[in-house]
Amino acid sequence: MTQEALHELKSRLATIVDLNHAAALLTWDQRTYMPPGGARGRAEQLATLQRLAHELFTDTAIGRLLDRLAPLAENPDDESDDACLVRRVRRDYERATKLPAEFVSAWARARAISNKAWEQARRDSDFAAFRPHLEEQFDFARRAAEYLGYPDHPYDALLDQYEPGMTTAQVKALFAELKAGILPLLRAIVASGVQIDDSILHQPFDEARQEQFGVEVITRFGYDWQRGRQDRTVHPFAINFGRDDVRITTRFYPDFLNAALFGTMHEAGHAMYEQGTDPALSRTPLARGASLGVHESQSRLWENLVGRSRPFWEANYARLQELFPEQLGQVDLERFYRAINKVQPSLIRVEADELTYNLHIMLRFELELALLEGRVRVAELPEAWNVQMQELLGITPDNDAEGVLQDVHWSSGMVGYFPTYTLGNVLSVQLWECALADHPQIPEEIRRNEYGTLLGWLRERIHRHGRKFEPNRLIVKATGRPLTAEPYLRYLRAKFGELYGAQL
Incomplete structure (x- = not known):
C-alpha cells in the first residue's frame, strides 16, 4: 500500500511540476523575446497555469497521500529520496493550503503586468508610472504573510519562501x-x-x-x-x-x-x-x-x-x-x-565590488522591513532609497533608474528575496x-x-x-x-x- 501511495503522489507531483515548468517557460519568453503588446495576454496565461498548479497541489487527495506516507518521514536520519520527498512536500503542502487559489492566480496576473510596467519605467526612469504596480505588489506580499502566518514578524513568512528555516x-x-x-x-x-x-x-x-x-x-x-x-x-x-x-x-x-x-x-x-x-x-x-x-x-x-x-x-x-x-x-x-x-x-548592485555588495543588500532589506511595517510608504521609497545609499555608500543616484528602479525583484513580488x-x-x-x-x-x-x-x-x-x-x-x-x-x-x-x- 505504501508503494501504491508513493507512486500516486509522484504521479500527481509530476503533473504539477510540468505545469510549473510551462509557466516558467512563458516567464522566460516574457523576459527575452515577447513583444510588449503581449503583456496582458501573458498575464492571463500565467495566472491560469499557476492557479491550476496550486489547485492540484492543494487538493485534499495530496493531503491524504501525505498522511498515508507519514511513517516514511518519521525518522529524521532517513535520507532516502522517498523520505526526503515526503518531508519536503508535507512542508510545501502545509504552506500552500494557506493561500487561496484566487489569491495565487490574482498575484500571478499582477506580477506579469507589473514586470512589463517596470521594464518601461526603468527605461524611462519614471517611478511615478511604476508606483501603483509596486504598491499592489507590496499589498500582495502583506496579504501573503498574513495567510501564511509567522512567529515574530511578517517578513519571516516571506523570507521562508526563499530561505526555509531562516528568520x-x-x-x-x-x-x-x-x-x-x-x-x-x-x-x-x-x-x-x-x-x-x-x-x-x-x-x-x-x-x-x-x-x-x-x-x-x-x-x-x-x-x-x-x-x-x-x-x-x-x-x-x-x-x-x-x-x-x-x-x-x-x-x-x-x-x-x-x-x-x-x-x-x-x-x-x-x-x-x-x-x-x-x-x-x-x-x-x-x-x-x-x-x-x-x-x-x-x-x-x-x-x-x-x-x-x-x-x-x-x-x-x-x-x-x-x-x-x-x-x-x-x-x-x-x-x-x-x-x-x-x-x-x-x-x-549587480556591478558592485565584492566588499560593498552586501551594503546594497542591507539597504534593500531595511527598506523592505520599513515598507511592511508602514514606516515608509511606497510613494516615499525613492527618497528613502537615496538617503540610505548616501548613509551606507556615500553616493546618491542621479535618477531612479540607477536607484530604486534598478532591480526586477519587487516588480515580480519577490519581497524577502534580497537577503x-x-x-x-x-x-x-x-x-x-x-x-x-x-x-x-x-x-x-x-x-x-x-x-x-x-x-x-x-x-x-x-x-x-x-x-x-x-x-x-x-x-x-x-x-x-x-x-x-x-x-x-x-x-x-x-x-x-x-x-x-x-x-x-
Missing part, C-alpha cells in the same frame, strides 16, 4: 556582524590612499567578442550547452524547465566589460547547480536548488572566488587580450587583476575553504583552466541533492558546521588587505 532576527544578526567587519575594512581602504585605476574596463568592447569570451569561459567551467542556452534580457537571470533545459541570460554594455563578463559566470553558476541535480529527482519538487541562498553561493563562487582570482586570469588573460588587443594588449595582468577587484562604492544574496556570498567562501581543504590542488588546476575537481566536489556536496534537505542541514552536511560569517570576513580581509595594504 528575520537571524538575518539582522548576520548583517550586523558583516557590517561590523566590512565597514572598518572599507574605511581602512579609503585611509590607505591607494588608488586603483579601472579606466581600462570602460572602453569600447565589441559585443560579439564579449559574448565569445564568456561562452568559452563557462564552457570550460562545465556549463552543458546541450542542456542550455544564453539569451539577452533587461536583468540577467537563470531559469530551468528541468535539469536538461537550464537557460541563462545576460546583458552587454558596449563600453563596460564587467557586466557581461562576470554576469555570464554568475548565471552559469546557477545553471550548473540545476544541471547537476540527481536525475532520479526529475519531475519532483526536489529537482531544484535547496534555497536561494544556497543557489547564490554557487553563482558567487564561480563569479568571484574563481572568476576574480589571479589563477583564473593567469590562465585566461592572454585570450582576452587576443580578443581585445587595442583595449588590453598593452595592459599587464596585474593591472587588469587590480582593476576588476577595485573597491569603489557604486550605484548598481539570500548575502547568505550566498557568506556560504560561497565556507564551501570554497572546505573544497580547498579536500583538494589543495584546485588553484593550480584553475591556472591550467581545469575545473573538473571543483565542479565534481560541488556536484557531490551540493548539486546532486537538489532540494532533498533544508538549507541548514545541507550546509552542515557539506561543510561540517552551520552557516558562519567567519570564513567570508577572513577572505575579504586577506584579499583586499593585500590589494590595498590595509591592515586590520
